[in-house]
Amino acid sequence: MTTASIPDGKDPNSAYSRHVTTRLFDFTSAWTPWHRRLWAIGSFLSLEEVYEAGQWMERKVLGNSTVEWHKHALERLLGQDAAIADKIRKQELQKLLRGDLSIASADRRRLRLFIDRCRPGYLERWADKAAEATPPRAELVARSVASHLLDDGHSFSGLQHWIRNGRSNLSAYDVIREASLLADQGSSIWEIYVPFKSLPKFEELTEGLSHWVMTKNAPSWLSQCSYVTDPDEVGGFIYRVEARDFERAIEIASDLVDRVKARSKFARLAGTVAPCADVWVKGVSGPQPLTSATRGAHVLSLASEKQIYAVGSGVNRAGGDREEFIDDALELAATLNTGGLAPALSGSWAALESLLTEPRDPTEPGKVIAATRAAQLVACSWSRAELTAIAHQVRERQGDTIAADLKAMGTNRERAEHVAKLIESNVAIPLKKRWRLRSDVAAIERMQELLANPSGVLNRVHFYLESSLRGLYRARNVVVHGGSTGGVALAGTLRVAAPLVGAALDRITHAYLVSNTPVLELATRAEFNLAHAGDELGPHVCNLLE
Structure with missing residues (x-):
């Protein structure tokens, strides 16, 4: 606590409150890079999706194994949500998620009642939790509040204006109470x-x-x-x-x-x-x-490796065999940022499936293993992306050589490793005093947790990512096999999954352009290195794809 009488969640100057408001700002910006964005839809939209799944199972659009994985994942995810319900109702939810949610089941009817009864007051409960003597993790609080507001129909830019309008320096408790009032205003x-x-x-x-x-x-x-x-x-x-x-x-x-x-x-x-x-x-x-929603799917390696325009330099034949499988995948996913909901969902999943599956894969329905492999690639990229971003925000300061040392290094890998060593040694990193300063401070806290427990944190990250990308698979099935663009979670799923698809395609493209690494070899490397992260002989967290 900052003082003996004021909980950190009620003190606007506490590190806890600053972390919550900073991450709310990150999570509600369309320009936040993938490694600092929301990776999942909120608790109640997730429950609405699993409730709706009953009708898709009835129509054979979603298979039983797909829905069962979703239910087990939700049980784990919602177990962390301190505000969804009290202890007794949370136990009831656990039973419902383990029960039969087919369209005519009693458990499905009870789930409808649970959603309708527990949704009111959700953000108020989060405010109260944040004000406790030992509050939940700041990351979890900010993630839950931001996802709830976005799922409820608020835009990125609208929420950015709302936060900037005198709320960026409030306590965690006050900003969440304000968010509750905003949610209550309706449409x-x-x-x-x-x-x-x-x-x-x-x-x-x-x-x-x-x-x-x-x-x-x-x-x-x-x-x-x-x-x-x-x-x-x-x-x-x-x-x-x-x-x-x-x-x-x-x-x-x-x-x-x-x-x-x-x-x-x-x-x-x-x-x-x-x-x-x-x-x-x-x-x-x-x-x-006149703007459409920004989805944030980027393949930056095309520009960094100067390959955006490197197309068609040889003899080209219409309809001929092409070895440029990367271009095929990018063409499939091209609607991610600017296309309609249906082509964006179906095209992005087709791109992942084309790259990350093979005929010898286990007979898991619908080749959903592509989601597992894409999540492993992205999880292995997360720490390097965060540490590199921090390295680029180090300012020159009289009396130390950190900035000069980083400038002298030739690769982002070296810079990321150097920053990781500084964080592990508890060396204060001088950050540039810019608008993103507090975001970088929050990133350092996440990296401290990662470096202290690589295996535990990376496995948790992988689970979040896989849950989101499996959501993309389900959404694609609703569109392609259900012939519907009215699924309750389609827009929210695209909002969180699009940047992750971009990150996966970016890693695949970079490995192909730089070292001609086959995609499935890269995926196997990611799977192996995640399993051994933190081992004495395992790879450093900056080198999980090498």
């Missing part, structure tokens, strides 16, 4: 004017559409938003959207525009559907960019 109906600079045959095809307006007939509320007509504007649609914040409402409007584009591709129309860059939201001053 609003937003009116969004989306102008178009090109809309083929709009004079004829918009006739009778109540939400279409010509520029000269734009609604009066636009004048209160500092509306300025685009010189190329031909008119626009006014969409009424229900959302938690206006930023999320704009993302939904962007999805509607994508549907218009998709429909237009099936008509013989001259020209293209092209919206203007900015939209206007009733009650919000000034233009807002």
Whole structure:
């Protein structure tokens, strides 16, 4: 405790409260790198997914073994959630997850009651837990609160604005209480004017559409938003959207525009559907960019190895055999960042399955072993990514040579190993005083835990990652075999899994480009090294893929 009377969770200046608010900021930013992002959806959305699984099992979309793995994983994950229910109800949940959740079962009906009874007050309970004399881990608290808000329909940018608006320096207790009040506000109906600079045959095809307006007939509320007509504007649609914040409402409007584009591709129309860059939201001053949700899937090794444009240098044949299997996988996963929900889910899973399975694999249904192997690759990359990020934030300071030593090193591996040694030796690392300072401090705390217990921490990380990527497999099955994009957890699953798919593809691509390492050989190396992490003869945590 910071003082004898104030718990750390109620002291805004305590390291605990700073850690919670910092990680809330990390978890709600679309620009946070994969190794510092949320890796799982929240507790109640997870329960909604396993409840919904009953109908997919009935339709043979999800197999029994797939759902059983999910239930066992949830039992472990929700066992860490100190706020989901009291001890008696938690025991009841454990029995439900071990029971029969098929569509007509009594256990499934009881699960519905459990969700509906325990969901109210969830964030308030987390606030109370954070204020205890011995609170839960700050990482767990921040992760649970952030995932609950995002699952509830808040946007990344909306939550970032909310935190920046005087909440980044609150105590853990106060910021979570504020989050509870935010969640209780519910959704609003937003009116969004989306102008178009090109809309083929709009004079004829918009006739009778109540939400279409010509520029000269734009609604009066636009004048209160500092509306300025685009010189190329031909008119626009006014969409009424229900959302938690206006930023999320704009993302939904962007999805509607994508549907218009998709429909237009099936008509013989001259020209293209092209919206203007900015939209206007009733009650919000000034233009807002028309943006879709950012998913954060990146394969950075293509740029670092200068291979983005290294395509087609030889003789190319249409439809011929290609050895560039990496390009096949990247093409399959290309919709991860910008495509619709269905192609992003199905394409990203197809990319993982194409790379990380083989005919001789165990006969596990649906080749879900691809999720296990991808998770092992990403888990082996986590510590190097974190330590490298810390190394790049070390500032020069008079009286020590840490920054100079790091600059003199030729590889990220050397820099990461050096930072790891400093952390193990409890040497104070001078960090740059920038906006991300507190995020780097929190990362050092995670690395301290890892270096003290490599095997335990890495196995826990691998479990989180595999749970998320198996969620991607289930979501893909709902889309491909169930023919539905309305699954309760589809959007949330894509939000957490997309950066992890990008990280896995990045490691596979880097190994192929740098050393021509076969994918399954790399996966086997990851599996072996994870099993021996922390052994006296095992690899260092910075070298788990080498």
